[in-house]
Amino acid sequence: MSRVVYRSTFGGPEVLDVREIPDPHAGPGEIRIAVGAIGLNPMDWQIAASVRHAAMFGITGPSGFGCDLAGVVDEVGHGVAGFAEGDRVYGGVLVGAAADHVVLRVPLAPPNLLVSIPDGIDDATAAALPTPGLTALAAIEAIRLGPADVALIGGAAGGVGVLAVQLARLAGAKVIGTGALGTFDFLRQIGAVPITYGPTLPRRLRETDTGGITAAIDLHGSDTAEAALALGVPASRIATVASERRLPGVHATGAFAADPASLGRMTEAIRRGEVTVPIAARFPLSEIREAVTLQSAGHVHGKIIVMV
Numbered sequence: 001m002s003r004v005v006y007r008s009t010f011g012g013p014e015v016l017d018v019r020e021i022p023d024p025h026a027g028p029g030e031i032r033i034a035v036g037a038i039g040l041n042p043m044d045w046q047i048a049a050s051v052r053h054a055a056m057f058g059i060t061g062p063s064g065f066g067c068d069l070a071g072v073v074d075e076v077g078h079g080v081a082g083f084a085e086g087d088r089v090y091g092g093v094l095v096g097a098a099a100d101h102v103v104l105r106v107p108l109a110p111p112n113l114l115v116s117i118p119d120g121i122d123d124a125t126a127a128a129l130p131t132p133g134l135t136a137l138a139a140i141e142a143i144r145l146g147p148a149d150v151a152l153i154g155g156a157a158g159g160v161g162v163l164a165v166q167l168a169r170l171a172g173a174k175v176i177g178t179g180a181l182g183t184f185d186f187l188r189q190i191g192a193v194p195i196t197y198g199p200t201l202p203r204r205l206r207e208t209d210t211g212g213i214t215a216a217i218d219l220h221g222s223d224t225a226e227a228a229l230a231l232g233v234p235a236s237r238i239a240t241v242a243s244e245r246r247l248p249g250v251h252a253t254g255a256f257a258a259d260p261a262s263l264g265r266m267t268e269a270i271r272r273g274e275v276t277v278p279i280a281a282r283f284p285l286s287e288i289r290e291a292v293t294l295q296s297a298g299h300v301h302g303k304i305i306v307m308v
Ligand SMILES: NC(=O)c1ccc[n+]([C@@H]2O[C@H](COP(=O)([O-])OP(=O)(O)OC[C@H]3O[C@@H](n4cnc5c(N)ncnc54)[C@H](OP(=O)(O)O)[C@@H]3O)[C@@H](O)[C@H]2O)c1
Pocket: 041, 042, 043, 131, 132, 135, 154, 155, 156, 157, 158, 159, 160, 161, 178, 179, 180, 181, 183, 197, 198, 219, 220, 221, 241, 242, 253, 254, 255, 256, 295, 298, 299, 300, 301, 302
């Protein structure tokens, strides 16, 4: 038998059940992945909780749960090219990653994505990367960060933020990262100068010796983007990934905008020790509700990983 996380209705963590089903198998044109780890993202619980969010991804009823995964191909169906048994892979599947086994049709239909895990990267680290990594890469690419920049990053300690901060530093930029007071030490460890978020951010930034903000990435709504605009940062040097407001000229971007091949830049930087992937907590699949409860509280530092 094989375990799968199933959502029978929309709601909070309590609607997620771990069910036992007969082992799924790869048919012709399909591969099966034995999942090793999944990385939780806000979109996972947003899809589970909200009919409106789910509909944006074409989901209208009960479904599986989870997007980002890492594991090993353990069955390859007739006629499949490009995958072999034993391949270690990571990527994203639209709802259904939280399971012992995931069966996918090949070639993969977007937004499904699978790439090889390079040697030296474990499953937990790989599962932390697909959605956050592509989102961080897209945001940095959109505003073309470079060594002359002082970048303000809002939501800098979250799953996307930890990667965005370190990639921005790798690009040579100085980074000011927002977080709660208790997050300051963590932000310093990943290379950001901390500052609290909140309504007085523009005034406090003016009073701080930051060297002048030249660019910004908002990973939590639009407050950071609006603060940067108030400080005179050109809209073309500001990116948002989670803004409900449209800010003229600001790049509204996300994982969809990044080239999946660019994840290789991230894993290379991790292998060289230039980027670390902080894991805030690990849960077993049987504790999926507890994992989602912690993730959805919105104050995670790094990633929550569910080991399968
Ligand atoms: N467009 C896309 O493709 C895409 C892809 C991935 C994510 N997203 C979106 O991007 C956002 C961030 O994702 P994530 O995975 O990084 O989430 P996350 O890991 O849940 O982010 C948690 C972080 O948010 C910080 N935070 C909480 N309240 C804040 C506030 N008012 N202002 C600034 N920061 C605040 C927390 O800092 P403290 O603990 O210090 O409070 C915490 O470190 C989410 O809204 C997500 O839906 C979009």
